[in-house]
Amino acid sequence: MNHIVLLLFSLGVCAVHCAGSHTLQYHIALVATPTPGVPQSTITAYLDGLEYGRYDSNTRRARFLTPSLSSLTEHLEMQTKYAQGFEVIQKHKMEFLMGYLNKTNDKREFHVYQRKFACELHEDGTVSGYEEIAYDGKEVMMFDKVRVVYVPATQEVLTMTQQWNRHYDHAKINKIYMENECIQHMKLYLPYISVYLERKVQPKVKISSSESDGERILHCWAYGFYPRDVEVKWIKNGRDEIYSEEATQILPNPDGTYQIRVSVEVTPEEGATYSCHVDHSSLEKTLVVPFEFNNISTFYIVIAVVAALFLVPVSLGIFVCRKRRAKGSGRSQKIICLATESQESSTKCLK
Missing domain, CATH: 2.60.40.10 (Immunoglobulins)
Known part of the structure; x- marks a missing residue:
């Protein structure tokens, strides 16, 4: 009863916060093979790009990621039960795709089933939405809201999509959810998270x-x-x-x-x-x-200066070496002088 009152109240005040267009998205991901540290299934919820909720198979609980939604305890419990049942259905759908696409459940292989579901509330009050299904990162089918069927993304999965429509008669149910409950949830959340949606952070x-x-x-x-x-x-x-x-x-x-x-x-x-x-x-x-x-001409000037500074001590070394060779006496006096006069030759002085 409290949930119904809260929902009606939210729908009443939403006019203040629902100005403009809004989108509520669910991103669903399932991995075929259990992987340490990775939940086998996750459901992530976004409202206008803000990640506000998440469910995963490790905890089997839905949780709000935005503190302002924490008071919606009954609604969260309802979402948890829905997500638990939804997870089972999605596992069956993943197995259907794996069987048709000849994918094995080999532990050495890693396969991912992905689904994106969204409802949209436009500024003029009209509603729309979309749904896309992908496998291993490649889109395989999408929801045709007008015909209320799933259509293939490519001709290669045409037969599979036809079987999908016969095997899973969920298109009508999903359309009803997209245009009704999904929009109601959006209107329920908007007053609570508008402060987050309206914030501005400079880049x-x-x-x-x-x-x-x-x-x-x-x-x-x-x-x-x-x-x-x-x-x-x-x-x-x-x-x-x-x-x-x-x-x-x-x-x-x-x-x-x-x-x-x-x-x-x-x-x-x-x-x-x-x-x-x-x-x-x-x-x-x-x-x-x-x-x-870095200015190109300046670059070459710097190179020339560095080269000049390098050649000065080299030339001085050659000069000192020759002077000592001319003035030196006695076999016991030995001066070793190594100097490079150019990139092609070197001068070696020994006395």
């Missing part, structure tokens, strides 16, 4: 460079920022954006923040400037971090 930026096949590669690493959306780009001469051929991904950090690295290849030009520009909602203005090349 830290580090820049570096490396060389590959004669080309200079500039790296810009922005990290520790929240929320997730960010724009990072390299600019030449303060106005020209440099295209990056490397696929850039925004990756999560364990503390709930995010990171991204953008790299570009450039050919250093005399007088050209390069800078990394970062745009984020936590910043009042674009953060610009300049990159300074």
Whole structure:
């Protein structure tokens, strides 16, 4: 009864916190072979990119990772029971895929079943969602919400997907959950974790460079920022954006923040400037971090100076050696002098 009252209350106040679009995601992962230190199955829950809950087969308990949700004890108990039953069903589905794809349960092999399930609440009040299923990191099928069936990701698994639809008649149930209970859970959580979702953490930026096949590669690493959306780009001469051929991904950090690295290849030009520009909602203005090349002409001047400083003592040594050879007397006096006059020859003085 308390849970029902709490749910109704949350749905009533959600209008204050539910402005804009929101996404609730469940990431499910199962490994075929038990591995020390790795739960055989995990369910991780995200709301607008914030990891707020987790269940694993080691504890067989669901838990909130956001302290503000700790008061939802009855709801958490319900989620635990649901996750325990859900885990059993997913194991059957993993075995189905393994059997069809001719994967063995050999302890020497490591196979992973993954499923991503999400519901979305849009700003205009409409709802949608998606579901994807992968095996060993390769997507095999996805949920068609309009036709209410699973469809193959490739033609190779067409027959398997048809058998999946016949064997597991869960498409309609999943659609109902996606459009109803999943959205209700989202609205329940939003008032409690809005303070986390609305927080803003400024990005830290580090820049570096490396060389590959004669080309200079500039790296810009922005990290520790929240929320997730960010724009990072390299600019030449303060106005020209440099295209990056490397696929850039925004990756999560364990503390709930995010990171991204953008790299570009450039050919250093005399007088050209390069800078990394970062745009984020936590910043009042674009953060610009300049990159300074070691000036090529200065580099050669330094080399020339170093070479000159090296040749002075060498020349002096040769001069002293010759003077002593001219003035020295007696067989008992021996002076050994080794001096390199050039890269091709050396002078050896012995008396």
